[in-house]
Amino acid sequence: MTTAPPRPPALSGLVTLPGVYAPQADTHLLAxxxxxxxxxxxxxxxxxxxxxxxxxxLAALRGAHVSATDLSWRAVLSTRLNxxxxxxxxxxxxxxxxxxxxxxxxxxxxxxxxYVPAPGAPRRRDHSAALAWDAxxxxxxxxxxxxxxxxxxxxxxxxxxxxxxxxxxTEETLRRLAEAGLRGExxxxxxxxxxxxxxxRLGWLRAEGLLEPDGExxxxxxxxxxxx
Ligand SMILES: C[S@@+](CC[C@H](N)C(=O)[O-])C[C@H]1O[C@@H](n2cnc3c(N)ncnc32)[C@H](O)[C@@H]1O
Numbered sequence: 001m002t003t004a005p006p007r008p009p010a011l012s013g014l015v016t017l018p019g020v021y022a023p024q025a026d027t028h029l030l031a032x033x034x035x036x037x038x039x040x041x042x043x044x045x046x047x048x049x050x051x052x053x054x055x056x057x058l059a060a061l062r063g064a065h066v067s068a069t070d071l072s073w074r075a076v077l078s079t080r081l082n083x084x085x086x087x088x089x090x091x092x093x094x095x096x097x098x099x100x101x102x103x104x105x106x107x108x109x110x111x112x113x114x115y116v117p118a119p120g121a122p123r124r125r126d127h128s129a130a131l132a133w134d135a136x137x138x139x140x141x142x143x144x145x146x147x148x149x150x151x152x153x154x155x156x157x158x159x160x161x162x163x164x165x166x167x168x169x170t171e172e173t174l175r176r177l178a179e180a181g182l183r184g185e186x187x188x189x190x191x192x193x194x195x196x197x198x199x200x201r202l203g204w205l206r207a208e209g210l211l212e213p214d215g216e217x218x219x220x221x222x223x224x225x226x227x228x
Pocket of ligand 1: 020021022023024026027048049050051052053054055069070071072075095096097110112113114131132133142
């Protein structure tokens with residue numbers, strides 16, 4: 001079983017306002033894949049669902065032109081604060097996925113969207129921490145939209161890096177990406193012990209068949225996709 005990578009040193013000490021997602025194993029796994037991409041001065045990067053701005057900052061530190069979006073004002077403010085503290089320029093916009101950058105194209109899109117399956121409709125209040133993880137009964141409420149949005153904002157040779165739980169069904173992500181004209185593959189994966197959110201709804205997740213009856217770990221997967 002592959003364990004989660006360590007936190008990149010550059011992500012130590014990030015500020016997160018109350019309710020904002022602090023970088024975790026999924027962030028670190030995506031960061032590892034991001035590190036292998038040819039990002040440099042002039043690369044246009046978009047971080048969808050930026051949270052603390054962790055992934056946006058890693059790209060900015062390599063000289064990229066970085067834009068980042070989040071639905072939460074507190075996430076937007078956290079990212080602006082973290083960018084200022086790191087003396088990096090990141091354009092941080094509040095809004096739904098790629099809505100704030102409609103019509104623009106990016107060489108690299110990274111995203112760690114909400115993906116934890118949740119019974120019932122997700123709460124949409126700006127200050128609700130659950131905005132960072134609740135993703136509807138199959139966990140795909142935002143994921144499917146990220147696949148579609150990526151197709152609209154990637155440049156001709158652009159690449160999407162997307163992380164989610166194995167509970168959300170990797171093959172469905174690959175299918176959705178293909179619908180958007182993108183060919184995806186699994187770039188990295190790891191297994192992590194259940195976190196507090198998954199643990200709190202373990203009975204429901206197992207009853208839905210989303211988790212093994214006796215497992216204690218969750219698989220995280222990073223998908224890398226590019227135009228066909
Ligand atoms: C799992 S957190 C990821 C944060 C950060 N990118 C990371 O990897 O640590 C998901 C983020 O998505 C944001 N979010 C949820 N729905 C969104 C939407 N429709 N458009 C933009 N951001 C959204 C949440 O506010 C939260 O900051």
